[in-house]
Amino acid sequence: MKWLRLIYGYLKHIPVVTLLAGAFFGWYFQVYVFGNWLPQWGLGGPVWSLVLFAVIVALLALGLAAYERYRARRRKLVVVGKPPQPRRGLIMLISKEVTAQAALAHHHEKLEYVWFIVTMRTEGLPGKLWRPLIGVVHSNQLVIDHWRPAETANAVQRALLHAQGLGMAVDEVICDITGGTTAMTYGAILACQQAGLDMEMVPAEYDVKLKALTPMGVILLEDEDGDGDKPENVSA
Numbered sequence: 001m002k003w004l005r006l007i008y009g010y011l012k013h014i015p016v017v018t019l020l021a022g023a024f025f026g027w028y029f030q031v032y033v034f035g036n037w038l039p040q041w042g043l044g045g046p047v048w049s050l051v052l053f054a055v056i057v058a059l060l061a062l063g064l065a066a067y068e069r070y071r072a073r074r075r076k077l078v079v080v081g082k083p084p085q086p087r088r089g090l091i092m093l094i095s096k097e098v099t100a101q102a103a104l105a106h107h108h109e110k111l112e113y114v115w116f117i118v119t120m121r122t123e124g125l126p127g128k129l130w131r132p133l134i135g136v137v138h139s140n141q142l143v144i145d146h147w148r149p150a151e152t153a154n155a156v157q158r159a160l161l162h163a164q165g166l167g168m169a170v171d172e173v174i175c176d177i178t179g180g181t182t183a184m185t186y187g188a189i190l191a192c193q194q195a196g197l198d199m200e201m202v203p204a205e206y207d208v209k210l211k212a213l214t215p216m217g218v219i220l221l222e223d224e225d226g227d228g229d230k231p232e233n234v235s236a
């Protein structure tokens with residue numbers, strides 16, 4: 001469970017501080033707070049002292065974890081690039097749940113359909129995103145060989161054709177290339193350039209203590225030279 005992993009993380013990184021604090025507060029609560037009550041309830045003795053100590057340590061670890069998450073959210077992170085306008089359709093290469101949630105939240109105001117580009121290892125991940133997908137239709141485009149760029153390019157093209165069949169213009173759809181392997185990213189970029197489809201990504205900062213990613217916002221990826229060059233067809 002997530003809260004157990006958080007406790008383990010803090011016991012691992014700063015065990016002396018956490019254990020000493022737990023010992024102090026455990027002693028304090030036992031002597032000054034519960035000292036008169038525990039014997040009346042038949043809960044005195046070393047066993048209950050140990051139980052109280054473990055509870056205090058767990059609460060301290062959870063409090064520290066919550067504080068670190070609060071600091072991460074409050075920290076002002078600078079992202080170079082402007083956010084895209086919310087779209088009706090989102091094609092997404094998916095690997096990490098947290099960055100996928102950030103992209104979905106950004107577009108949720110107008111989002112109608114999401115096409116997840118998945119592999120055999122990630123095809124179950126969209127099922128964990130049910131909360132941000134409430135009211136949004138979604139489907140998977142499976143990539144068997146995730147080291148073959150053309151497969152991902154074809155998956156993006158299929159998703160775009162489906163979007164156009166639903167009455168969406170190309171500029172109402174965007175492709176998020178944050179997830180996937182390097183080969184999948186390359187294939188998605190080829191398909192997007194060929195179709196004139198906008199691209200975005202979700203940069204994230206890794207928190208070593210929490211062993212978790214903190215998304216830095218969704219940014220639009222633009223053609224800086226503006227030459228509008230398109231690659232050859234990649235459907236082969």
